[in-house]
Amino acid sequence: MIEFSELQSYLLYYGAVLASSIFAWVAQNIGYYKKEHRVVHPFFWILSFLCLFLPVAFRGYGVDHDNYFSAYEKISAYGWNYFEIYSGFPEPLYVLINILAAYMGDFQYVYILSGFISLFFTFKAFARKTNEINLAICVWMFSTLYYLNLFGLVRISIAVGIITYAYRYIEENNIKKYLAYVILATLFHYSAIIMLPLIVIFKNNYFDISRSRTFKKTWFALGILAGIFAISGYIIDQFQDIPWLIRYSQYFEGTNISVINNIAGLYPLILLMLFFGSRINRKEKYGTLYLSMFITMLIIILSSMIVSFMRLTYFLYPATYYLYSYIAGNLKQSSDKIIYMSVLFLLMTFWFMYRFTSDLWEPFLIPYFLNMPK
Numbered sequence: 001m002i003e004f005s006e007l008q009s010y011l012l013y014y015g016a017v018l019a020s021s022i023f024a025w026v027a028q029n030i031g032y033y034k035k036e037h038r039v040v041h042p043f044f045w046i047l048s049f050l051c052l053f054l055p056v057a058f059r060g061y062g063v064d065h066d067n068y069f070s071a072y073e074k075i076s077a078y079g080w081n082y083f084e085i086y087s088g089f090p091e092p093l094y095v096l097i098n099i100l101a102a103y104m105g106d107f108q109y110v111y112i113l114s115g116f117i118s119l120f121f122t123f124k125a126f127a128r129k130t131n132e133i134n135l136a137i138c139v140w141m142f143s144t145l146y147y148l149n150l151f152g153l154v155r156i157s158i159a160v161g162i163i164t165y166a167y168r169y170i171e172e173n174n175i176k177k178y179l180a181y182v183i184l185a186t187l188f189h190y191s192a193i194i195m196l197p198l199i200v201i202f203k204n205n206y207f208d209i210s211r212s213r214t215f216k217k218t219w220f221a222l223g224i225l226a227g228i229f230a231i232s233g234y235i236i237d238q239f240q241d242i243p244w245l246i247r248y249s250q251y252f253e254g255t256n257i258s259v260i261n262n263i264a265g266l267y268p269l270i271l272l273m274l275f276f277g278s279r280i281n282r283k284e285k286y287g288t289l290y291l292s293m294f295i296t297m298l299i300i301i302l303s304s305m306i307v308s309f310m311r312l313t314y315f316l317y318p319a320t321y322y323l324y325s326y327i328a329g330n331l332k333q334s335s336d337k338i339i340y341m342s343v344l345f346l347l348m349t350f351w352f353m354y355r356f357t358s359d360l361w362e363p364f365l366i367p368y369f370l371n372m373p374k
Contacts, residue, residue: 001060002370009368010356016051017143017352023048024126025136040127040135048139049123056115056150058108060369063152063360069107076102093187094155108373114154121161125318128168132285133325137341141321144348145265148355149314151365156314159189164318166195170202171286194312202292263301265351268344269320270298272327280326287326293319 004012027044062068071090075082075098082095090098094114101109126138150157166181178199185192273280273294280287297316324344331337356362 004368004370006366009366010353012055012368013356013365014349014353016055017140017147020048020051020143021136021140023051024139028130028135031130038131040130045123045127049119052143052147052150053115053119055368056119057112058370058372059111059151060371061364062111062154063364064154065364068110068154072098072101072107072110075099079103091155091186091188091190093184094158094189104373106373108371111154112373114158115150118150118157118161121165125165125168126321129322133322134328135325137325137328137344138321140345140348141324142317144352145320146314146317148352148361148365152361153311153314156189156191156311159185159192160314160317162188163192163195163315167289167318170199170289173203175199175203191312192315195315198296201296202289265348266320268347269294269323273323276327276330279330280323283330284326286322290319290322290326294323 023044027040027042027048030044031038031040033039075095078085079099079102082099083092086092086095097110097113100113101107122142126133126135126142129135129138146160149160162181162185166178166185169175169178169181179196182192182195185195273291277291281291284290293316297313297319300313300316328337328340331340356366
């Protein structure tokens with residue numbers, strides 16, 4: 001295992017997100033057309049992917065590392081026989097990752113496989129939107145808003161990556177495939193099941209900010225959200241004897257006003273949507289969908305001040321990457337775009353680096369340890 005210095009560690013993390021965004025820009029701008037559709041240049045897109053994948057895959061430590069390693073030791077001791085004593089936790093497909101890692105002979109493959117799946121679906125989702133969005137902004141916002149979670153929230157990050165890709169099927173109105181991907185994500189992290197009932201809100205655009213009778217639709221959508229969480233809380237309360245289900249009871253306990261500080265990276269978007277929301281809603285093909293997701297996300301965040309729903313918002317983060325990118329496309333003057341992208345670059349650089357000062361991240365990510373599998 002190779003230990004980086006503190007400066008080298010910071011340069012590694014920041015260099016990875018910066019290089020990934022630059023390669024994403026190159027991949028989009030020198031892409032080519034296939035069947036009248038613009039596609040990313042595969043070589044530079046893979047480079048963009050690798051910039052984020054390699055630090056995640058070959059890290060020696062991370063948040064909750066000891067628990068992940070302990071689970072691996074237990075599962076690897078049984079192999080496929082682990083399912084004979086299986087009580088529902090961890091999720092079945094995450095168990096499978098651990099079994100595969102055991103066959104390959106090293107815990108490091110848990111990080112390699114989980115990081116690959118998470119980022120593969122994320123980049124696959126971004127690539128198909130090359131005709132709609134600025135990929136450099138999209139990758140930059142993903143990297144500065146969410147990327148650090150891959151170093152600690154392994155299971156849910158796999159599910160978030162799959163859900164990010166699944167949104168294409170809401171766009172295409174292919175609900176069967178969307179449901180199939182939600183179920184797949186749920187088998188990696190049970191909380192992904194929340195995306196099943198939320199399809200009602202997104203498919204019907206209940207938070208469409210431009211249509212008539214918005215007030216009634218909004219209250220109906222709020223009622224759906226309240227009903228989802230009330231039913232979820234009741235189920236967890238009634239079935240507390242199920243070992244794995246009790247872990248999710250924390251989503252319905254306690255108050256935490258500090259969640260407002262945890263979303264500081266979204267403050268600019270909230271303000272920008274006051275000016276650009278209606279325009280995006282009208283001009284962008286899927287603008288209404290992602291605005292509805294963003295509003296749903298904000299409602300859940302506000303609710304998290306009372307009940308701890310915060311992690312559920314991770315499934316809605318892709319909407320923020322797309323909205324930040326849509327804004328650039330709605331700026332007519334080149335000078336305005338340069339100013340917007342420069343300010344976004346500076347603000348998110350500060351936010352990304354600031355997060356390292358948190359007790360949640362710095363003790364586990366600094367210094368960075370490079371670990372190659374045996």
